Amino acid sequence: MGYLVSVIIPVYNSEKYIEDTIKSILNQTYDDIEIITIDDGSSDESAKVIKELISIYKGKKTIKYYYQENSGVSIARNSGIEKATGKYIAFMDSDDLWKDTKIEAQMKMIEKTSMKACYCGFLDFFQEDNLTKKRKMKLLSGRILYDFLKDDVICWTGTWVMEKSLVDKNNIRFTENCNWGEDLEFFFKIAAITEVCCVGEYLALYRIRPNSLTTSSSFLKRSEDIHVLINLDKWMKQNADKLIYKNIDKISNLIYQFRIPFSLINYTYAYINTSSNEDIHKNFNSVYEKLYTNHMKNLSLINGLKSLKLYVKLYLMRFRLYKYRPRKNLE
Structure with a gap:
């Protein structure tokens, strides 16, 4: 029996992807996981999809659903942090995916190094062509802040696992009412207060959709x-x-x-x-x-x-x- 990991997912109009996203967490080889979904005022069928999964996996897996009026991704993530009961927390966007061994590999690395936070490599996943591509990045451990600021280390939101006490004791939260960069700020702060270990594998997939490319x-x-x-x-x-x-x-x-x-x-x-x-x-x-x-x-x-x-x-x-x-x- 390992430590509980709370996976926080802000959800906004993700009916087409949220089932695959949640199932990629349910399929993790690490068992002690709770999934916390924060519905940020979706107007599609996202809630219905999540509630159906809750019903299907009732008694087997822990999936929690919470609704809030549309307030933005930062408030949704912060709400998830408050509701998380695990010793560790992880973040995932509602259309992205994890490989099955992600959490297990990271928890083993945390145990091995005694560090309080861990990230891994990630792949760009081009949905239209069903192709993945590696980004050029260093996968470093220890004091990574300087490399992080220099853009040599790329620690995307969906690659992290960390002790919840890090964010609680240091009052670190995602900046509210911020459209861009709130995730970078959050993880720069984490890298400033603790050494970070790294799993040198590409275990997360950042989905790139044709209709979601930056305009x-x-x-x-x-x-x-x-x-x-x-x-x-x-x-x-x-x-x-x-x-x-x-x-x-x-x-x-x-x-x-x-x-x-x-x-x-x-x-x-x-x-x-x-x-x-x-x-x-x-x-x-x-x-x-x-x-x-x-x-x-x-x-x-x-x-x-x-x-x-x-x-x-x-x-x-x-x-x-x-x-x-x-x-x-x-x-």
């Missing part, structure tokens, strides 16, 4: 996660006594000199490369503000080649944007 307009919105990063820097300084890192300035420098420009540049670059000339012209002021914000002045070579690539992208975009300028020339 060009949403790339501009995604750059709003810089506010999350600014808040993260403040949190690090306010909670310095809780961190396993003593050089707070190094963390702050990585946030401001790399991670914030990284977000602004990459999302704006994606927007420009997926948008029509007409759309770019229409959103000229918004794009201009992102490419000439004071945050760009902080960009440095702190992250070597990755930082250099950001400089290249930045100047390519500024050059391209020049032809879309209004009558007034760019400064």
Whole structure:
């Protein structure tokens, strides 16, 4: 008999996928799992699908269903944390999948290393073609925060298992009313307060649906996660006594000199490369503000080649944007 793992799933209009998602948890080779679904005001048949599964597996598996008025994924996840009764918690989106051995492999690694949090590799799962693809990432253990901030380690939400006490004792929750980056902020904080072990296998599948691919307009919105990063820097300084890192300035420098420009540049670059000339012209002021914000002045070579690539992208975009300028020339 192992420790109970509470798997928290925020659900919003996921009737087509939630059954497969839940079954990938039910099929885990690790038995001591409770599934907590938080229905964030779905208007489809998600609730019906979940309740049918609860009925089918009653007495065999623990599946819990809770409903809330539409409040966003962060509030749903936070509600799941409050309702979780396991010593460990894990998170899963309502359309993603796990390989059968994921939780068992991670719990064994936690036991082996005595670390309180664990992540694993993941695959992009292209639903339309039924293909999977590995992302280029390092699978490191121990003090991973610097590598995490540098985007060398990619710890997606569905890859984690951690002691619930970590988030409770340190009052770590997902930032509410935040559309982008709330998951990164949460897991950056986890990596700042504890060493993290890693299962060097790709045991989670991030589903990419044809109709859910990021649209060009949403790339501009995604750059709003810089506010999350600014808040993260403040949190690090306010909670310095809780961190396993003593050089707070190094963390702050990585946030401001790399991670914030990284977000602004990459999302704006994606927007420009997926948008029509007409759309770019229409959103000229918004794009201009992102490419000439004071945050760009902080960009440095702190992250070597990755930082250099950001400089290249930045100047390519500024050059391209020049032809879309209004009558007034760019400064």
